[in-house]
Amino acid sequence: MQTKTTINGLNQQQMMDTIGAIQGNPGLANFVFRARNRWISGGENRSTIRDFYGAGAEDSSRTQDFVYTNGEPPVLLGSNEGANPVEYLLHALAGCVTTTFVLHAAARGIEIQELFTELDGDIDLNGLLGLDESVNPGYQQIRMRLHVKADCSEQELDDLLSYTQARSPVCNTVCRPIPVQVTRA
């Protein structure tokens, strides 16, 4: 007899083991993620991402850095060296909601066949530029449309999406006020 061991590309045994370990020792769920960034010129700068702390230890699984470049389009004084920071934020949000959705689908035994999302967000750059003190320099609103095919009912998908939105780390970093401490070293 063969046991099915993955769902939505996730190893079910590893999922259950992880949940069990955290239920036995909730402190294992404390993670510290990190990034380092260096300015290049104008609106171009580059981050390296590699190490993090989690599951009670420093991670050593990554043998090289991830490297990502921020840029700006010409209308924002750049040369399209990369997506710009507010676009990267949409990428982070898309990825987090997607992964959270897929994870909790797996936990409910729902198999996802297809999943893609489209996001847009409104910004008034009068805030960034300091031209209007009444404008929030951040996104005013972000909209995310999710297209999904799965082996369950529409109601189950709606329930899963509500649960996902309440559980996604990036979604809850955006929709709640999170303290950002910026200091000079």
Added chain:
Amino acid sequence: MQTKTTINGLNQQQMMDTIGAIQGNPGLANFVFRARNRWISGGENRSTIRDFYGAGAEDSSRTQDFVYTNGEPPVLLGSNEGANPVEYLLHALAGCVTTTFVLHAAARGIEIQELFTELDGDIDLNGLLGLDESVNPGYQQIRMRLHVKADCSEQELDDLLSYTQARSPVCNTVCRPIPVQVTRA
């Protein structure tokens, strides 16, 4: 006589023209940024970023998509296919604070010689996993340390950093509650 036309890699004339145009027509500062993302498997998914609306028109400066891949480390059930979404959020924050700092330094006539940042953020994954309803699934706090060398006083750098934190779009998307509307298409 030669006129100096760039500061911190930014074209001064273009900066002044942009500010002037927005002061004359504040609606030019309304931008809509976008991303599309497709799930691959497990914690792996990929975004494409290209078009946006701004300065009163659809942008057409980009001749190809930017493509970024989210992944997860083994301890979070992945294979390090890319940085994970909460790490990308740190990259977005680092880039935005850096670009905002450099822009307003230029506006003040401050030349930046070197600028790099280190970020870390705390997350309790009991929130993501739904194991503790009292835990915010998002970052609990993000810390950013900025190392800068510039041709001005320490006091001017401190003033510039405070101003930057209040003006950075990503920083203000994180530290304020921003509505995220997630719907099924």
